[in-house]
Amino acid sequence: MATIKTPQGGGIIIFTVIISMLLMMVPLADNLRFARPEWVLMTLIYWAMALPHRVGVGYAWFSGLLMDVLMGGSLGVEAFSYAFVIYLVLRFHLQLRQYPLWQQAVSIMTMVLLVNIPAVLMSSSHVSWYMWLSVITTTLLWPIAYAFLRAIRRTFNVS
Amino acid sequence: MLLALIASIALFFLDTRFNYFAPTRSALSTVVYPLQVIASFPNDALEWISDAFQDREQLAEKNSALAATNLLNNIRLQKMQNLERENMRLRELLGSSFRLTERVLVAELLSIDLDPFSQQVVLNKGLDQGVYNGQPVLDAHGVMGQVTEVASYSSRAVLLTDPSHGLPVQINRNGLRAVAIGRGLGEPLQLAHLPHNADVRVGDVLVTSGLGGRFPVGYPVGTVIAINFPQGKAFADIAVKPAAQLNTSREVLLVLPSAKKTPINNEVISTEELH
Numbered sequence: 180m181a182t183i184k185t186p187q188g189g190g191i192i193i194f195t196v197i198i199s200m201l202l203m204m205v206p207l208a209d210n211l212r213f214a215r216p217e218w219v220l221m222t223l224i225y226w227a228m229a230l231p232h233r234v235g236v237g238y239a240w241f242s243g244l245l246m247d248v249l250m251g252g253s254l255g256v257e258a259f260s261y262a263f264v265i266y267l268v269l270r271f272h273l274q275l276r277q278y279p280l281w282q283q284a285v286s287i288m289t290m291v292l293l294v295n296i297p298a299v300l301m302s303s304s305h306v307s308w309y310m311w312l313s314v315i316t317t318t319l320l321w322p323i324a325y326a327f328l329r330a331i332r333r334t335f336n337v338s
Numbered sequence: 339m340l341l342a343l344i345a346s347i348a349l350f351f352l353d354t355r356f357n358y359f360a361p362t363r364s365a366l367s368t369v370v371y372p373l374q375v376i377a378s379f380p381n382d383a384l385e386w387i388s389d390a391f392q393d394r395e396q397l398a399e400k401n402s403a404l405a406a407t408n409l410l411n412n413i414r415l416q417k418m419q420n421l422e423r424e425n426m427r428l429r430e431l432l433g434s435s436f437r438l439t440e441r442v443l444v445a446e447l448l449s450i451d452l453d454p455f456s457q458q459v460v461l462n463k464g465l466d467q468g469v470y471n472g473q474p475v476l477d478a479h480g481v482m483g484q485v486t487e488v489a490s491y492s493s494r495a496v497l498l499t500d501p502s503h504g505l506p507v508q509i510n511r512n513g514l515r516a517v518a519i520g521r522g523l524g525e526p527l528q529l530a531h532l533p534h535n536a537d538v539r540v541g542d543v544l545v546t547s548g549l550g551g552r553f554p555v556g557y558p559v560g561t562v563i564a565i566n567f568p569q570g571k572a573f574a575d576i577a578v579k580p581a582a583q584l585n586t587s588r589e590v591l592l593v594l595p596s597a598k599k600t601p602i603n604n605e606v607i608s609t610e611e612l613h
Contacts, residue, residue, distance in 0.1 A: 197373065204377035204450040212451055240342045244349075248366040249373065250453040251487070251494050254353040259346030266342075 186233060188337030195222050195331065196242055200249065216316040217291055219246060220261060224287060225328040227268040228275050239265035260294040284321040291317050367489035374450050374460055381449040442591040443467060457497035457523050464491045469592055472552050476591045480558040480581030481546060497584055499523050507559050508547035512537055515547050518559060518578055526563060526577035534567050534574050544578060554593055
């Protein structure tokens, strides 16, 4: 093997993803439900950006599949959108790392918008403007999530 | 990436069109059930704590209120037993069969949020407790919905307010049959395809008609709250308020299939409870 660093802390990555899945399910007040940020996606984006050799498209696809099951949607919708976003992140992770936080947040906003498009196309129920609230909250919360996940990565020395 | 795309599309179509992955989905649901329980835990714990620390007076008050309603219910039940017997005798005269007992299973909702755009709930009973796909879900006040997906220890039910849900109903007053279609949470149901001259009045009580074979006959569904006759439309626009307390019910009843051919003279009325 040519790699010098051996990967470690895989458990931490899985743990953060599971915590974010819990956050997606914790009950909120009715009018806040629509504004729930995409926790799982934020976590996956962070890890794909920081450790592109650890978290890839397959990882994202499987997390998305679990989300489909958890949320009771059609299998494959979230799986595809997550995989697609992580593909984009992997493609541009070097640029994304260079951006200041707010610019990162804006890039991530466009990606989350992309995520919502398959959901819009494939959902049978009527679509309302509420749908886009989560995009806004995700963007606003990105700097916090980023700082938090980076602290976790440094503390537990995940590489 | 291409692989993920193809796999997703294949999954999506096989899942929605042919329901090919029901076993897989059920297995995955079993795997993620602990997650759902954990997510539900804070709320449950809060509820438990508030239960545990209620003061004595409150409990005594509640107790006496419950005793009073229990008495009332018992009186009603006696009357109801009489009516039921009379009904059975009349049916016997008519020569039609009558289903006697319906057994129910009590399940609890997990307090977790799902996709906010479809009305679904997760119940804490599954295949192991005899829940099956398509099983009717009721609460203390009326029909709530039906089970759409069963895993080993949990199941998922779609509420009758979901836009993809239709429920065969009849008006209690005159037996007029219709289909009640969901229009989203917080919105009233809609009675579909009733002409302008249909005999419907505001305040009419709707019960399940039993047509379609999923729901047992005679459970309350809701009351008519508004009737409009839009100009230029073929059908009346009839809004129905669901009887079930979709937002507040924590405990629900799952109706188990009854022993179909019970002899008519069997005078059992009980709605047995299984835990």
